Structures are given as structure tokens and as C-alpha cells.
Amino acid sequence: MTREKPKNLWLSRWGFILAATGSAVGLGNIWKFPYITGEYGGGAFVLMYLACILSIGIPVMMTEIALGRRGRGSPIDAIARVVKENNGNPLWKTVGIMAMLCGFLILCFYVVVAGWAFAYTWKMLDGSLTANSVEALGEVFAAHNANPWQLGGWSVLVSLLTMWIVAKGVQKGIESAVRWMMPGLALMLLVLVGYAFTSGSFAAGFDFLFTFDASKITGEALLAALGHAFFTLSLASGAILVYGSYIPDGQSIARTTFIVAICDTCVALLAGLAIFPVIFANGLSPSSGPGLIFMSLPLAFQQMPFGTAFGALFFAMVSIAALTSAISLAEATVAYLNEKYGISRFKGAVAAGVVLLLLSLLAMLSFNLMAGWTPLGKNLFDWMDYLTSRWMMPLGGIFMVLLAGYALRGDIMRDELSLPPLGYALWLFMVRYVCPVLIMMVFLHALGWLGFDPIAKWYWIAGVIGLLAILGELLRPRVVPALAGR
Numbered sequence: 001m002t003r004e005k006p007k008n009l010w011l012s013r014w015g016f017i018l019a020a021t022g023s024a025v026g027l028g029n030i031w032k033f034p035y036i037t038g039e040y041g042g043g044a045f046v047l048m049y050l051a052c053i054l055s056i057g058i059p060v061m062m063t064e065i066a067l068g069r070r071g072r073g074s075p076i077d078a079i080a081r082v083v084k085e086n087n088g089n090p091l092w093k094t095v096g097i098m099a100m101l102c103g104f105l106i107l108c109f110y111v112v113v114a115g116w117a118f119a120y121t122w123k124m125l126d127g128s129l130t131a132n133s134v135e136a137l138g139e140v141f142a143a144h145n146a147n148p149w150q151l152g153g154w155s156v157l158v159s160l161l162t163m164w165i166v167a168k169g170v171q172k173g174i175e176s177a178v179r180w181m182m183p184g185l186a187l188m189l190l191v192l193v194g195y196a197f198t199s200g201s202f203a204a205g206f207d208f209l210f211t212f213d214a215s216k217i218t219g220e221a222l223l224a225a226l227g228h229a230f231f232t233l234s235l236a237s238g239a240i241l242v243y244g245s246y247i248p249d250g251q252s253i254a255r256t257t258f259i260v261a262i263c264d265t266c267v268a269l270l271a272g273l274a275i276f277p278v279i280f281a282n283g284l285s286p287s288s289g290p291g292l293i294f295m296s297l298p299l300a301f302q303q304m305p306f307g308t309a310f311g312a313l314f315f316a317m318v319s320i321a322a323l324t325s326a327i328s329l330a331e332a333t334v335a336y337l338n339e340k341y342g343i344s345r346f347k348g349a350v351a352a353g354v355v356l357l358l359l360s361l362l363a364m365l366s367f368n369l370m371a372g373w374t375p376l377g378k379n380l381f382d383w384m385d386y387l388t389s390r391w392m393m394p395l396g397g398i399f400m401v402l403l404a405g406y407a408l409r410g411d412i413m414r415d416e417l418s419l420p421p422l423g424y425a426l427w428l429f430m431v432r433y434v435c436p437v438l439i440m441m442v443f444l445h446a447l448g449w450l451g452f453d454p455i456a457k458w459y460w461i462a463g464v465i466g467l468l469a470i471l472g473e474l475l476r477p478r479v480v481p482a483l484a485g486r
């Protein structure tokens with residue numbers, strides 16, 4: 001069987017790195033990371049998050065890129081092709097389907113949050129953010145959300161922009177946008193960190209982020225850290241897989257993965273260093289939830305010279321970072337419609353856009369008209385976030401590594417990753433044992449099946465590794481000698 005020829009490829013050698021960084025760096029880094037770090041108590045959470053990036057995020061990302069490039073297509077098609085090349089069980093295709101659905105569901109609430117960033121760019125300029133206390137800014141934020149026309153208008157705008165760019169074909173658009181946007185964002189963050197440094201509470205912010213308090217390591221926090229590692233690196237949601245399918249042969253997957261992961265982590269930490277000192281200096285609680293940056297940063301901007309301009313520029317950068325992530329979330333679905341049903345990218349984007357508008361409407365209404373509707377204790381916005389980050393992404397990730405580590409013939413991944421022997425052995429060890437075991441333990445804990453802190457019980461780890469090794473042998477395909485030499 002010959003390998004699938006790529007239909008699209010990145011224009012430049014940096015194309016994938018830029019686009020994947022554009023996908024990874026987004027609201028997850030600047031909006032979500034600070035507020036969940038605040039909710040889970042700071043340093044201990046940061047440490048768990050970093051550990052998850054290193055031990056799970058990086059191996060899963062390498063796997064996903066390799067699967068995408070091997071299968072050359074939308075997540076569903078790429079995985080199906082790789083499984084077919086391997087004569088594997090067609091059930092594995094579910095991995096691709098789940099990834100695509102997960103990405104689309106994320107998109108549905110992501111556009112609402114991205115709408116906040118767009119709206120705040122505007123509000124910085126029109127003088128609505130001049131209130132000089134955190135409480136008053138909190139009221140501005142609450143009023144913005146209480147008005148469905150306002151909130152909905154901005155999220156519809158983001159949805160339309162996203163689909164418009166995706167319809168046009170992303171390569172050129174994204175590649176040229178991220179080329180100036182990423183350095184710009186880094187610069188803005190450095191300016192903000194510089195400001196935070198002078199705010200008088202830099203030490204408190206720094207300590208909050210980097211002082212480690214072991215009592216704050218809980219199963220719940222670990223699950224949040226794991227989910228966030230997936231979210232922030234855009235894993236198990238089709239985005240990295242479909243972008244990976246446009247990488248030219250011969251480009252190093254490991255190198256690109258490390259660059260993307262390092263950029264992503266640096267942006268998150270910088271955002272934390274910019275935001276927490278301002279929060280402490282102004283007596284805001286770090287656990288104020290999703291509105292955190294919208295209530296704290298405008299205050300910082302007011303106090304600095306040229307604050308309005310900086311503030312508008314900052315929220316504009318956040319908006320663009322969110323847009324490049326939203327584009328990657330939509331790309332998988334549009335690529336699938338295009339490939340599977342042969343409809344043009346434009347029609348695919350319109351079709352996906354209609355569904356997006358309907359579902360994102362539900363997420364948007366959770367803040368106002370439907371705020372009282374909280375089935376099983378969460379509103380619809382929170383459900384979308386919870387289901388994708390806590391369940392679909394980690395589950396998708398576990399199946400992705402099981403597929404690559406156990407079910408596929410060794411040569412497929414070895415070819416694609418083309419690592420030196422030691423590097424390959426390390427990757428294989430991570431995807432066979434470390435990733436599935438860690439993800440599974442965190443799950444088991446979440447389900448309350450273990451009923452105690454999984455980290456302390458090393459014998460459970462040994463037991464799960466043993467089980468997985470057996471499962472692995474069962475899953476290993478019987479290689480027909482005639483096929484083995486292909």
C-alpha cells in the first residue's frame with residue numbers, strides 16, 4: 001500500500017511550528033491558566049501542571065502529530081488510514097471521531113470567551129473600563145454577561161471570523177498572522193510583567209505561583225492539571241492532528257513538539273506573573289473564577305502610562321491568540337467535511353458555522369437567560385468545558401497512546417518519528433507505560449473507585465503497569481510475515 005499523498009502542506013519550514021503555537025497559545029494560557037491556578041491554590045497546581053506537560057503532554061503531542069502526518073487528513077480520515085495500513089481493528093477509528101467532536105464542542109464555548117477578549121479591546125477604548133476598584137470592574141463584567149445581545153453579538157462575531165478564515169484555507173492566513181502575532185503577544189506580556197514587578201506585590205504573586213504546598217496536591221487538582229495540560233497544548237481534539245497532517249515529510253516531530261510546548265508554557269507562566277501581583281496588590285481574591293483577568297487587568301492598565309493604548313493592544317493580542325486557536329478547532333471539522341463529502345471548504349465552513357452558532361448560543365445563554373438552568377449542578381457552558389477538558393481529552397489521549405504504543409506495528413511510528421534509538425525507546429516507554437498509567441490513575445481517582453490519594457499508593461501503579469503490559473501483548477497485531485516487509 002502506498003502512503004497517502006498530502007493535499008495541503010505548510011508553506012514554510014516554520015509553518016507548522018507557528019500554526020501549532022498559534023493553536024496552543026490562546027485563552028487557555030492567558031485566561032484559564034491563571035484562574036484555575038487561583039482556584040486550586042497556586043504553586044502546587046503549577047507544579048502538577050508542569051509535570052503533566054512533560055510526562056503526558058509532550059509524548060501525546062508527538063504521537064498525535066505522527067498519526068496525522070502518517071494518515072494525511074482530517075482526524076477521522078487520518079486515523080482510519082493509519083489503522084487500515086496496520087490491518088487493525090476498525091473500532092480504533094472512534095479515536096478520530098471523538099477527537100473531532102471534542103474539538104468542536106470546545107469551539108462552542110471557546111467563542112464565547114474569545115468574545116470577552118474582543119469586547120474588552122473595545123471597552124478599553126470607549127472608556128467603559130475606567131472604574132477604579134475591582135468590585136466596580138466586576139460589575140462591568142457581570143453587566144456585560146447579563147446582556148445576551150451584547151455577549152451573543154461578540155461571540156457571533158468571533159464565530160463568523162473563525163469560519164471565514166477557515167473557509168479561505170488557513171495556510172496563508174494563519175502562517176502570516178502568527179508570524180507577527182506571537183512575538184507581539186510575548187512583548188505585551190513582558191511589558192505587563194514589568195509593570196507587575198513595580199506593583200509592590202510581585203513577591204506575593206511570585207510566591208503564589210512557585211511556592212509549593214504539598215497539602216494542596218489533591219486528586220481533584222491533579223485531574224484539573226491533567227485536563228489543562230491537554231487543553232493548553234490543543235491535544236486530543238483534532239487540532240494538532242490535522243495541523244500535523246500538513247507537515248512535510250522529513251521535518252523533526254520531536255523538535256517541533258518541544259518548541260511548541262516550551263512557547264506555550266512560557267506564555268502561561270508569564271501570564272501568571274503578570275496577573276497575580278496585580279491581583280494581590282488590589283486585594284482581589286485569586287480564586288475569583290473565569291472573570292479573573294477581566295476584573296484585574298483593566299485596573300493595572302489604568303495606573304500605567306499610556307494604559308489605555310496598552311490595554312487595548314493587550315486585549316487585541318488576546319483576541320488574536322484566541323482566534324488562531326479557534327481556527328485550529330474548526331479546521332478539523334471543515335477538513336473532514338471537505339475530504340469525506342467532497343464539499344468545498346467554503347460550504348463546509350458554512351455548515352459547521354451554523355451548528356457552531358446554535359451550540360455556542362447555548363453556552364452564551366448560560367450567563368444570562370438560562371443562568372438558572374443547571375442540570376446536575378453546572379450550567380451548559382460549564383458542562384461543555386468540564387466534559388471536554390476533564391473527560392474527552394484525557395480519554396482521547398489515552399486511546400491515542402494505546403493505539404500508537406500497542407496496536408500499531410512498531411515500524412509505523414518509528415518511521416514517522418525518526419528518532420535516534422534512545423529517543424525512540426524513551427517515547428515508547430512513555431506512551432506504553434507512563435501516559436496510560438498516569439491518565440488512568442487520575443481517572444480512577446476521579447471516579448472515586450480508589451477512594452484515596454493515588455499518588456501515595458505505589459503498588460497500585462505497579463498493578464496497573466502489569467495489567468497494561470498484558471493488555472499490550474493482547475493488542476499487539478499478529479504481523480503476517482508477507483506484510484511485515486512492506
Ligand code: PHE
Binds near residue numbers: 026103231
Ligand atoms: N490550546 C488552546 C488554548 O490554550 C485551546 C485549544 C484546545 C485549541 C484544543 C485547540 C484545541 O487556548
